[in-house]
Amino acid sequence: MNILQFLHDNQQQIVELTLEHLGMVALAMLFAVLVGIPLGILISRRPAWDKPVLGTANVIQTVPSLALFGMLLPVPWIGARAERLAVLALTMYALLPLIRNTYAGIKGVDPMIIEAGRGMGMTDRQVLWQLQLPLASGVILAGVRVATVISVGLATIAAAVGAGGLGEFIFRGLASVNNQLILAGAIPAALLALLADVSLGWIEKRLTRQTHAAEVAVG
Amino acid sequence: MPNSSQDGVAIEFRDVRFRVGNGLEVLRGVTLQVERGETMILLGRSGSGKTTLLKLVNALHVPSEGEILVDGKATAKWDPIALRRGIGYVIQEAGLFPHFTVARNIGLVPRMLGWPDEKIAARVNELLEVVGLEKGMAERYPNELSGGQRQRVGVARALAADPPILLMDEPFGALDAITRDELQREFQDLQKRLQKTIVFVTHDLREAMLLGSQIALLENGQLVTQLAPAEFRESNDPRVQRYLRAFQDNFTPTDGDAR
Numbered sequence: 126m127n128i129l130q131f132l133h134d135n136q137q138q139i140v141e142l143t144l145e146h147l148g149m150v151a152l153a154m155l156f157a158v159l160v161g162i163p164l165g166i167l168i169s170r171r172p173a174w175d176k177p178v179l180g181t182a183n184v185i186q187t188v189p190s191l192a193l194f195g196m197l198l199p200v201p202w203i204g205a206r207a208e209r210l211a212v213l214a215l216t217m218y219a220l221l222p223l224i225r226n227t228y229a230g231i232k233g234v235d236p237m238i239i240e241a242g243r244g245m246g247m248t249d250r251q252v253l254w255q256l257q258l259p260l261a262s263g264v265i266l267a268g269v270r271v272a273t274v275i276s277v278g279l280a281t282i283a284a285a286v287g288a289g290g291l292g293e294f295i296f297r298g299l300a301s302v303n304n305q306l307i308l309a310g311a312i313p314a315a316l317l318a319l320l321a322d323v324s325l326g327w328i329e330k331r332l333t334r335q336t337h338a339a340e341v342a343v344g
Numbered sequence: 345m346p347n348s349s350q351d352g353v354a355i356e357f358r359d360v361r362f363r364v365g366n367g368l369e370v371l372r373g374v375t376l377q378v379e380r381g382e383t384m385i386l387l388g389r390s391g392s393g394k395t396t397l398l399k400l401v402n403a404l405h406v407p408s409e410g411e412i413l414v415d416g417k418a419t420a421k422w423d424p425i426a427l428r429r430g431i432g433y434v435i436q437e438a439g440l441f442p443h444f445t446v447a448r449n450i451g452l453v454p455r456m457l458g459w460p461d462e463k464i465a466a467r468v469n470e471l472l473e474v475v476g477l478e479k480g481m482a483e484r485y486p487n488e489l490s491g492g493q494r495q496r497v498g499v500a501r502a503l504a505a506d507p508p509i510l511l512m513d514e515p516f517g518a519l520d521a522i523t524r525d526e527l528q529r530e531f532q533d534l535q536k537r538l539q540k541t542i543v544f545v546t547h548d549l550r551e552a553m554l555l556g557s558q559i560a561l562l563e564n565g566q567l568v569t570q571l572a573p574a575e576f577r578e579s580n581d582p583r584v585q586r587y588l589r590a591f592q593d594n595f596t597p598t599d600g601d602a603r
Contacts, residue, residue: 237436240435241441243428244402245429245433245456245501246424
């Protein structure tokens with residue numbers, strides 16, 4: 126039986142697990158964006174906080190993913206349901222690229238532009254919403270893109286704690302030394318990652334065309 | 345908004361000192377008055393404190409000692425947002441917002457002041473004409489303009505809400521000599537018509553002579569002297585003399601130091 130035949134025969138389960146996989150990633154990215162971007166904004170305005178926050182996010186990133194899933198198991202409420210645990214772990218991994226890129230994007234806006242805005246009487250809030258965030262949007266979105274691609278890959282490990290997703294195939298395949306089973310998980314996961322990368326890259330490009338061209342023109 | 349009547353003192357610096365974080369004193373006791381309708385040039389080399397002095401007027405800096413009065417009221421007592429919206433501000437390279445169209449850049453302060461859309465649009469059109477840009481430019485982005493055009497937009501943006509005071513920080517410094525010449529002449533005409541109170545920072549003596557009604561020479565954070573251009577040329581003060589000589593000896597004196 127070749128792999129295509131296998132994929133065809135198990136179509137329904139593949140679709141189910143892919144959707145489950147996507148669901149976990151989407152939820153984790155939603156939480157990561159809701160926490161990471163505001164945190165990135167915050168530390169760009171409170172210089173004393175940038176090192177501790179970025180440092181913490183960095184440390185989380187260095188924890189091996191399988192270990193992080195395991196470490197969260199005994200945590201009450203979180204450990205009770207595998208899906209919760211998986212989403213939390215994915216969220217934690219996605220935080221660093223989001224915080225770092227939001228911070229770097231805001232810090233990277235030409236200070237002359239910020240000063241011009243302030244000099245013309247923009248409030249701090251107007252400077253943030255009308256200047257810093259739009260001008261940093263390309264860098265922030267690049268962070269979302271990196272985090273999403275990482276999450277799609279990491280989410281395969283969620284199956285190790287029973288949270289489902291395409292990792293199911295991979296772990297079952299590893300256990301039974303069945304390459305087709307492994308590929309049935311790995312190929313859709315790779316395609317998902319690729320799709321996320323391309324589509325977010327496209328949005329990023331559209332968003333930044335104007336400002337990027339301006340930076341080039343000014344030098 | 346600072347008021348626009350035509351007599352009296354618009355801006356006054358009273359023994360202003362300014363220290364930066366590491367204790368370095370950038371301004372060491374400057375006292376200076378700017379009359380209404382006057383173009384006061386702050387002239388000096390890099391590090392003389394001229395830009396710092398300018399930014400004290402719209403409260404981008406806060407003095408360490410002394411005070412700055414705008415319309416007789418200390419900047420510390422002004423609401424900084426209201427103060428700044430009532431003062432036009434032009435900087436080198438114009439500081440235009442790259443993600444805003446020309447029209448949105450120019451209409452920035454009127455929009456913040458809550459003008460209705462039609463009034464803003466009409467004002468933008470009017471200003472494009474004032475600064476010599478075609479109406480078709482309104483929907484362009486700054487990166488689609490030449491340096492000279494960007495600077496014109498910068499001037500238009502500063503004039504948008506018709507503020508009585510304009511602060512200009514080396515507005516023509518980054519332009520090529522021919523464009524700079526053109527903009528300086530147009531600026532002269534504009535000033536004759538509009539009669540704004542202008543504080544203008546430059547290191548270029550020729551620009552100072554051409555555009556200023558008063559020239560304040562700064563050195564090491566102190567005011568050396570304040571003279572009308574004609575008096576400046578005749579001054580016997582050795583520090584003025586040195587400045588005059590530097591610009592006599594050199595046919596293109598500003599190019600090496602522009603930015």
